[in-house]
Each structure stands twice: as structure tokens, then as C-alpha cells.
Amino acid sequence: TQLLEQSPQFLSIQEGENLTVYCNSLSVFSSLQWYRQEPGEGPVLLVTVVTGGEVKKLKRLTFQFGDARKDSSLHITAAQPGDTGLYLCAAIKNDYKLSFGAGTTVTVRA
Amino acid sequence: KAGVTQTPRYLIKTRGQQVTLSCSPISGHRSVSWYQQTPGQGLQFLFEYFSETQRNKGNFPGRFSGRQFSNSRSEMNVSTLELGDSALYLCASSLVYLGQGGEQYFGPGTRLTVT
Numbered sequence: 001t002q003l004l005e006q007s008p009q010f011l012s013i014q015e016g017e018n019l020t021v022y023c024n025s026l027s028v029f030s031s032l033q034w035y036r037q038e039p040g041e042g043p044v045l046l047v048t049v050v051t052g053g054e055v056k057k058l059k060r061l062t063f064q065f066g067d068a069r070k071d072s073s074l075h076i077t078a079a080q081p082g083d084t085g086l087y088l089c090a091a092i093k094n095d096y097k098l099s100f101g102a103g104t105t106v107t108v109r110a
Numbered sequence: 111k112a113g114v115t116q117t118p119r120y121l122i123k124t125r126g127q128q129v130t131l132s133c134s135p136i137s138g139h140r141s142v143s144w145y146q147q148t149p150g151q152g153l154q155f156l157f158e159y160f161s162e163t164q165r166n167k168g169n170f171p172g173r174f175s176g177r178q179f180s181n182s183r184s185e186m187n188v189s190t191l192e193l194g195d196s197a198l199y200l201c202a203s204s205l206v207y208l209g210q211g212g213e214q215y216f217g218p219g220t221r222l223t224v225t
Contacts, residue, residue: 002152030211031211033213035216040218040219041218041219042114042200042202042216042217042218042219043153043200043216044216045213045214045215048211048213088153090153092208092209092211095166096158096165096166096207096208096209097155097158097166097168097208098143098155098208098214099155100152100153100154101152102152103152103153
């Protein structure tokens, strides 16, 4: 069982539409990170959320950390083909190992 | 500032052989972590090195080992390769170790294929 459950696994939308990716866990984390990975490349850190209820915005991307610090969401407004990629959430467990969700593959069609 | 570099980018090995992968972190970063990424298991933590010491280790067999040099460069070794070791191996560097909440910067990975 994955420590971090991501949903949906795949998402295919038209350019200009909105999308939301979810990352859920039964555990409480001190912080949670979101990455985007493109084919043939390593993951790139997008944001780190630390405080329960925190909302961070990065251009058209909005990240939210749940009040109980067990879940997070990533919302993309007016998606563009350049947003295509594998979105991964990750958190550091009590044993100081970074654990990743299985990822959500997002495809934005032009 | 240069990013994390990994060499080689692609590698094909035969079952039973061993392989060494190299990672050069961002200048000034002292923590290097290694990950294995496969379609079935996703990204899994292998180990973390900080100031030449292994700080943490994931749930992988002893065939997987690593080390870090005084200049923070790191190598990962896999002995007696198995078909299931075929994967993208990623390293990531950060200023502080994971336990301190270090933000990681990943390299492009080494694609290992075992035949």
C-alpha cells in the first residue's frame, strides 16, 4: 500500500480546461512537496507546503495543504500543453525517508 | 549554477554483471539521495548520503550500495544484476539532509537496461 495515494492516475484534458490532482494519506506530515516530471528527465520541485490549510500559487497552479496535514491538492487553471507531465507528491516520513505517490499523468491536448 | 549531473545517461548490462552510476550534486550541496523509478513501483528511495556518511537506507537488497566522496560526488553500485533492476536511477542533491526538510534537486537520471 502506498503511503501517499494520488488520484486520478491519468488525466487527459483539452487546452484551456481546469484540472485538479489529489494526494491523500492516513499519516500526518510536517511538509509535503509537489514535483513535475517530463519524459526523459528527473522530477522538478514545484512547491513545498508546510502549514495546515496553506494555499500557495505558482502562476496558474494552486497548491493546497489540508488542515490536518494529511492531504494536498494541485489545481491547474486554463491548462496548456506545456503542463503535460507526471505530477508527483512526496513527503518525508518519520524515518526521514522521502516517500512518493504513484503519480498522476496529465496530458493537455492542443 | 550548474544542476545535478548523472553519468552515464544510458546503460545496457547483462544479468549477473555489476554497474556503477555517478552523480555530481549542485555545488555546495552536501546531501545526495538515490532513487529507483520503475513503471510498476514508481519512485522508491534507495539511500541518502551526507558528508560522506550514509544517513538512511531504503528497503533494497545488499546488492545495492553507494558511497560519497569528500567533494560530495556520489556513486551507486549494483552487483549481480537482475532483470528486475532495469529502471531509471535518479539522484537528487540538497543543501541539508532529508531529516532537516532539505529541498531536493534531481538529475536527469541514468536509464539502466538489464538483458
